[in-house]
Amino acid sequence: MDGFEFAPTTRFGLTYPFGEVTPRLARTITVSPGIEWVRMPLPFSLKFINLWLVDDGDGWTIVDTGLPLPETKSAWREILETRVTPEKPLKRVIITHMHPDHVGSAGWLCHKYGAELWMTRLEYITCRMLVADTGRQAPAAGLDFYRRAGWDEKAIEHYKSRFGGFGRGVSLMPDAYHRLSEGDTLRMGGTDWTVIIGAGHSPEHACLFSADRNVLISGDQILPRISSNVSVHPTEPDADPLEEWLESCRKLLGLIPEDCLVLPAHNEPFVGAHPRLQHLINGHETALTRLRQKLAKGPVNVLETFxxxxxxxxxGEELGMATGEALAHLNYLRQRGELALSETSGGVTQYSLA
Structure with a gap:
């Protein structure tokens, strides 16, 4: 563990207790007794993910794992080399949700160290389902989904070339797991943690809250400086994930104290959960207001709402996530009877106010 002096900072109403200090690769920072902050690289616009190593006394727990990149595996080996022993093994790997930057190295860690995998049911099953798409051609349902959104053939060809890539970011998953459910209590790091489930960003996202420590491991459910993607996907084109996301934010407002230390998957640990959750809610409500104003001027397709x-x-590379999130806002209005749908001669869906 690195030794640091911390100078807390405040930005946009949030306090960052560790200031500008972040862990170097293969090094950790203790953020609460027995909880070490690990930071691994990502090859995306998000450059890092935060992971958590917890001392359970008789063993170790890891919360989220990073992508199965060579540098990530090497860093985990170095971190665990002096910690994991036959007398104090890596007992379990807890995954907040199934996106590859969180679950990617879980199978590798579980197989290498004999650890149990702990996830919610929908995250585990969805992950296994998406991994099974590896090597498949893009399905007709997906092509139709994006054509109806207004994608041109160049974008469609890009989708075809990338389809099935999820499995390349996930190491071989264990064939069994320990299920996490809403309200479960688990003992970790010498204290009790309650499982709080969120949805919208992923199907059944697990957050972990310790009332004794006043600490929330939030995964992607609360991030201090970015908003998690909330998308409709081709597998469920009529879904309403934005309602699930907003409801999850409201639920967290009622379950966690405003002054708890939030350990997020991206950016830095912070204090100020309530104003941040309200800001996330307000941001989507503002987007819905702007969307209604756009729709009042006449029919538009998905791409025209961006x-x-x-x-x-x-x-470019953001087109897929942007299409999914724009559809999430459109479906939210549609589910509440605010929209009328039509179709162009080319088969593109048009949206207008009902």
């Missing part, structure tokens, strides 16, 4: 939803034009 500036209203995100405040800017979007293309």
């Amino acid at each position: 500036v209203s939803v995100f405040g800017r034009a979007i293309d």
Whole structure:
């Protein structure tokens, strides 16, 4: 563990107790007794993910794992080399949700160290389902989904070339897991943690809250400086994930104290959960207001809503996530009877106010 002096900082109403200090690769920072902050690299616009190593006294627990990159595996080996012993093994790997930057190295760690995998049921099953798409051609349902959204053939070809890539970011998953459910209590790091389930960003996202420590391990459910993607996917085109996300944010407002230390998956640990949750809610409500104003001017397709939803034009590598999130806002309005749908001669769905 690195030794640091911390100078807390405040930005936009949130306090960052560790200031500008972050762990170097293969090094850790203790953020609460028995909880070490691990930081692994990502090859995305998000450059790092935060992971948590917990001293359970008779063993170790890891919460989230990083992608199965060579440098990530090497860093985990170095971190665990002096900690994991026959007398004090790696007991379990807890995964907040099934996105590859969180679950990617879980199978490798479980197989290498003989640890149990702990996840919610929908996250485990969905992960196994998406891994099974590896090597498959893009399905007709997916092609139709994006064509109806207004994608051109260049974007469709890009989707075809990338389909099935999820499994390449996930090491071989264990064939069994320990199920986490809403309200479960588990003992970790010498204290009790309650499982709080969120949805919208992923199907059954697990947060862990310790009332004794006043600490929340939030995964992607609360991030201090970015908003988690909330998307509709081709597998469930009529889904309403934005309602699930907003409800999850409201639920957390009622379950966790405002002054708890939040350990997020991205950016830095912070204090200020309530104002941040309210800001996330307000951001989506503002996007919905702008979207209604856009729709009042006449029918639009999904791509034509981007500036209203995100405040800017979007293309390139962000097109897929932007399409999913714009559809989440459109489906939210549609589920509440606010929209009428039509179709162009080219088969693109048009949305207008009912």
